[in-house]
Amino acid sequence: MTVKVLRRVAILVVSLLVASIVVFLFMAVLPGDPAQVALGVNATPALLAKTRAEFGIDQPLVTQYLRWIGGVLHGDFGRSYVTRDAIGPQLLDRLGVTLWLVGAGMVAALVIAVPVGTFAAVRHRKPSGVTVSGLSQIGVAIPAFLAGIILVQIFAVQLRWLPSGGWTPPDQDVGEFLRGLVLPALSLGLVQGAVLTRYVRSAVLDTLGQDYLRTARSKGLLPGQALFRHGLRNASVPVVTVLGLQLATLLIGAVVVERVFVLPGLGSLLLDAVSSRDLLTVQGIVLVLVAGVLLVNFVVDVLYTVLDPRLRGS
């Protein structure tokens, strides 16, 4: 098993490296000159040459790449072509916001999916259960940003219970921070929750058919009690795996939700950087997001390896 995990680690490292090259090359083929973008309408040939040298973009691509990736490994993502600020600290700052959002979205998804999915499974032959699974189908079909727009309209604009957007750091005011996180997390979580509900339902259905539950029921426990005492832990195994895969989806979904709720996360930084053609920043963000997805996939893979007895044996 150790060998398996080590192999996964090696694959992860190679994948990260290749991904960084792909991202770098992709940005390198972008039409347009970062120096020109930085100087805007004030560019003169002399100033352009000076700025190019300053950015290091007059060097061969290989040199540029090595310099960039060397810095990234030390947490130095270079300086923005547009604002001239260091990118690394900014990425970290924004990543914090995005991760809070993703984490809270995940929690919201679980809070929705576990009870609803279980209910749908236990009642799978009754109209109420069928209705719930039908609703989860509809939930999957609603884009997260639409859910966000509707939630803002109801809870922020009409009822004024929660802020419509914006970000309060948790170390500044925990109450405000949590209030601000509710709606964005819900809009991410509703859709993911609907997806997850279907997995929870099927996992619980599988578990319900198992012998030990029948035994438990024959001891006189009600179906709900039996399931709660013995079944949920077993049902959670496949769900946890799916959850991991959904993390990646959430990370990208956050890009859109951040836009709706004006959260200063990686997604809004990405969109701003694209529209100001701040390529080095775009490059950094894309790398971080891609690395995030790869890492999540890695963890899920390792979980599989640990989980599956057949894989463990070989």
Added chain:
Amino acid sequence: MKARIHAAALALLLVVSGCSAGSSASVASGPDTLSVGFTAEPASFDFTHTDGAAIPQALLYNVYEGLVKLDASGQVVPLLAKSWTISPDRKTYDFQLQPGVKFSNGAPFTAADVKFSLLRVKTDWTISVKSAMDVVDHVDVVSPEHARVVLSKPSNGWLFSLTSRIGAMFSPTGVADLANKPVGTGPYEVASRRRGDSIVLRENPAYWGRKPAYRTVVLKYIADPTALNNALLSNGIDVISSLTSADSIPQFQGDTRFTVVQGTTNSEVTLAFNNKRAPLNDTRVRQALTYAIDRKAVLDLVFNGRGTLIGSMVPPTDPWYEDLSKIYPYDPAKAKQLLAQAGVKNLDLRLRIPNLPYAVSAAQVVQSQLAEVGVQTTIEPLDFPAVWLKQVFTDHDYDLSIIQHVEARDITTFGKPAYYWGYDSKRVQQLLAEADSGATEQQVADMKQVARQLNTDAAADWLFLYPNVIVAKTKVTGFAPNQVSESFDLTGLRPR
């Protein structure tokens, strides 16, 4: 086994949610704190190197001050200069300075700083508006409270330009890190910034003038207009500095919690014609397009009828304003006739616009109206600022464009043949030069003629003048309805 999986999942979630939540911009809330929402965020604090309206909007008059400023009615009034005199040949300006003024870093403000700041524009600034300072020949420090500026030729525009960022006063001790640590003489200093979110201004304790009513002002940056509206509706901010769409006005007007202040801006929403490129180099074609567009309908659809129809590049707050909006009435038949006269058929033009809400809206209306006189257009939204500035503004690769020209008195751009209009009229250039050097009456007369000439030539189509619509909580007052300067002037705001 199961316990391990739970632990792993838990660890993952902890990693996910426990990470750095970022540094915080500490914001106190209370009666002396004001939160103002803007759409465009400054890329840095250094307007000597970075273009864009967002930086002076936040900093000018609030953090930086000049010798003079524009008051709410558009008049040049004293600020750091108590008074000034102009020599009879209109070339020598003598400024008497306010005594006892200090920069926020403690350095005193004297005539030496005036000389330093004005000459620094020529040597250190890189943005294109710096050319306004070319006319300065030299600056003399007569005494610590008396600075004399000598121009190489008379220029009315020069004194006016001192009311903009060009005139901001810097200290030699405060220019080391302009991008992050601005040092000015204004009533506020920058306390903190959270990129992508906000800038916090704090009262400058050593301010020489009247103390501002709000000790802390949070400038909140919310690019999406709907999100900005929602922030005000849900108490996230106190003021929207300028609405970018009129569709939300009724919902504020119908609510006693809010007041809506409406006035004019310097911002002409302009349909630019590439005057150099065939067939738009033919005056008849440009006139035809001007007849084909129903500007009243454009204004109704894009800004719910708010805003002003102008007909040339002059806002009503300029001394030489005349209403020229009725000269080209909406007349599709006339448009078709002019196109036929010019021998133009099956016109297909590229309408390359910045990817901004008002431009995307206006473009769709313009496209639909031009289609009715047989002129096809392809809308190409370009990322703003980067791509639009490069391709349209710098490389002149466009037929039509729609953008707000926000700078004060930017009618002078029609005197520059290399500007992206591609408009080259000797008469206009001569009139502009004459206006700049002449006495006030001459200036006004000449500028009126320029405006009329531009209208006659259909050098562009001024769709409408962008309205200044401020929405604020009723408890905040003191707003100037008209936006005449580059600054969102916080100094007049106070609780009701």
Added chain:
Amino acid sequence: MKTRNGNLVAGGVLVALVVLAALVSFAWTPYDPVQVDAPDRLLGFSGSHLFGTDKFGRDVFSQVMVGARTTLYVGVVAVGIAAVIGTPLGVLAGLAPRWLGEFVMRVNDLVLAFPALLLAIMFGAVFGADTLTAMVAIGIATIPSFARIARSGTLQVSSSEYVLAARSAGRSRLSIAARHVLPNISGLLIVQSSVSFAIAVLAEAALSFLGFGTRPPTPSWGRMLQESQELLTAHPRLALVPGIAIAVAVLGFNLLGDGLRDRLDPRLAVRV
């Protein structure tokens, strides 16, 4: 059993609705969907404008019809790209020597790390965002799911007796792929197409909402939603109509996928 058929029927009906709207829009729409009309702006539901008009006075019903076209267009091209590239890749990876197959799948995982939205934003930055960049980006991002399904299907089929027999009879790998593998995994691929289609519809909507998709004035449900945002309080209809249209399309393709999966091969049915 009853609900499974129900999935197929419900999905089929919803998808047919979208396809019908798109097809009819080529021949007829109640109004010109891009014609602005100042006096008729922001009309409500009525007989003459079934779904009312938007802030430019354009007929929303006509826009929804033409928007269906945009949605299907993006979906067809994106899924087409993914299927045409992903399927042969997966089949070959399944038939190839183990190490090569593994390698292809590792590359596949790498592509999987570039989600559609991210890829489309990157493409938009390079080539200028429009429908084409959105379609290609969504297509590329969808390749891995086809490759994965095709490979696992191929591995399954390859170990079956008739393929082993064909192989021992000296048939080339290509001919085995064409004769035995493809027909056997086509069901799986059709199911995957339907599910991917639903994802593509969502992705296009999100991209247009962010301004990285279909350009104005071409009607697109995502952009209709984005343009309606400001009017949400006064005219919620403007967001509801395109929102429901998106939900109908996504729901339709998802249900169709589920139904087809059950119908084509009950053994493969994952009960979710």
